[in-house]
Amino acid sequence: MFNPRTRYVDTDRTGPETDRTALDRSSTERSSDGVVSSAGEDSSCSSTGEDDPSSRTATDARPSRSRRSVLGALGTAAVVGFAGCTEVLGTGVVPADEPLCLWNERFVEEIQHFRGGNFAPTRRGALLNVAMFDAANGVAAAAGDDHFEPYLVDPTDAPADASVLAAAAGAAHETMTELYGGEFDDDLQATLAAAEGGDVDAGEQWGRTVATVLLEHRDDEYATDIYIPCEEPTQPGCFRRDWNPVHARVEPWAMDSRDQFRSDGPPALESEAYADDWWEVYELGNDADDRPQEHVDVAAFWRGAAGSPRPPNMWNVITQKIVVDESLSVLEECRLFALLSLALADAGIAGSEAKYEYGFWRPRTAIHEADRDGNPETHADGTWAPLSVGGSPEYTSTLAAYGGAGCAVLEGVLGSGEYAFEFGSDIRTGTAGEDEGVVRSHDSLGDALEESIDSRIYLGNHFRSAMVDGREQGERIGEWLLENSLRPVE
Structure with missing residues (x-):
């Protein structure tokens, strides 16, 4: 008191x-x-x-x-490099150039329509970005490339031949669909079309699995x-x-x-x-x-x-x-x-x-x-x-x-x-x-x-x-x- x-x-x-x-x-x-x-x-x-x-x-x-x-020389065969974001908040980002920013833009746009305080924005942002990280990181770890400690999901079961970007996209789509509904299919297809360096389907499915595990782990919004x-x-x-x-x-x-x-x-x-x-x-x-x-x-x-x-x-x-x-x-x-x-x-x-x-x-x-x-x-x-x-x-x-x-x-x-x-x-x-x-x-x-x-x-x-x-x-x-x-x- x-x-x-x-x-x-x-x-x-x-x-x-x-x-x-x-x-x-x-x-x-x-x-x-x-x-x-x-x-x-x-x-x-x-x-x-x-x-x-x-x-x-x-x-x-x-x-x-x-x-x-x-990571110094992080840039191995399984990792695709991008320069970063050129525009934000739905003003013409090209998924082939800026896939991560595309998903974060969609997230920010949804928050602008959300009625509530600051708790949901931080939780939902973490769900989106941690899921993308664990998914992409799992593929890199399975392939034996330079990688980081996971946040939650053990990378042991990740497909070693998958696309890193496809894994991140699958995790992003699964998370955003669960949080906001099914309005992100075009964004998913555009991101997958830019994926290189591995099996796109395997990466997407792995990303969805990672997102599902994280969503169940942090079921604490309300x-x-x-x-x-x-x-x-x-x-x-x-x-x-x-x-x-x-x-x-x-x-x-x-x-x-x-x-x-x-x-x-x-x-x-x-x-x-x-x-x-x-x-x-x-x-x-x-x-x-x-x-x-x-x-x-x-x-x-x-x-x-x-x-x-x-x-x-x-x-x-x-x-x-x-x-x-x-x-x-x-x-x-x-x-x-x-x-x-x-x-x-x-x-x-x-x-x-x-x-x-x-x-x-x-x-x-x-x-x-x-x-x-x-x-x-x-x-x-x-x-x-x-x-x-x-x-x-x-x-x-x-x-x-x-x-x-x-x-x-x-x-x-x-x-x-x-x-x-x-x-x-x-x-x-x-x-x-x-x-x-x-x-x-x-x-x-x-x-x-x-x-x-x-x-x-x-x-x-x-x-x-x-x-x-x-x-x-x-x-x-x-x-x-x-x-x-x-x-x-x-």
């Missing part, structure tokens, strides 16, 4: 400067086992360290790690629970609204436990750090007529309302955009999307578990009831209104966890985060007047991550501590995942 005396123990936080802007506390980088080390200046996923979130520009260029090939965050619902610091903590109660995809990377909790209500967080969102998150249009645009773009790809899948779209510059094989690309999807799924679970544990109130409640928080530096303002209230406990931010995890995986696999890209166009934000045509440009993965974090302050439904801690939580998940899942087989 909610108990501020025992849960809000992090009193060593450093708050922002006197202008009430948040000082970034991400000065450490954790190794893959979660051990804190010195700050990683080479990580473009890490915070920019700027003092004023209201005036941030593109992330400054950082020294990037040299690109490392996942778990429900009753959430009561506080013994006394109106006590200061307590989340007020109903919430179905579906993501907080399911088993992780790769983590050892849901709380493996749990953050320490929000700052104590009476602390200076809390007052600093409070003032930042009070000044930047109010839905006032004179607020900067840039803040409104950023908040709308990353909001993740119905009709959008949802926050986790923005990183799927980003991945489709940046792999165009990478010469990845089918198997390497399958692994990249699978690792990304696993990281997003577990980041959502870990972030939701923290929400369940801490049950912290959202800014609107905190500002309306500031006269009850015991902090002399805050004051109640019943007229303050955010663009969005938020439908789950405030701490930690799953959007930040998604971004931290996705960014860590992409940089870890590709060796750099210094990708300049823009995305948006026909991505729907799901907000009135901003449904289509919005484009955001970024100089790096870290730039996109920082903008997504700022968006929640501008939206008025998160405090900075939840964003910074959520990002760090996601980064730790991504780094741990790279060290412990889908590793190269020596």
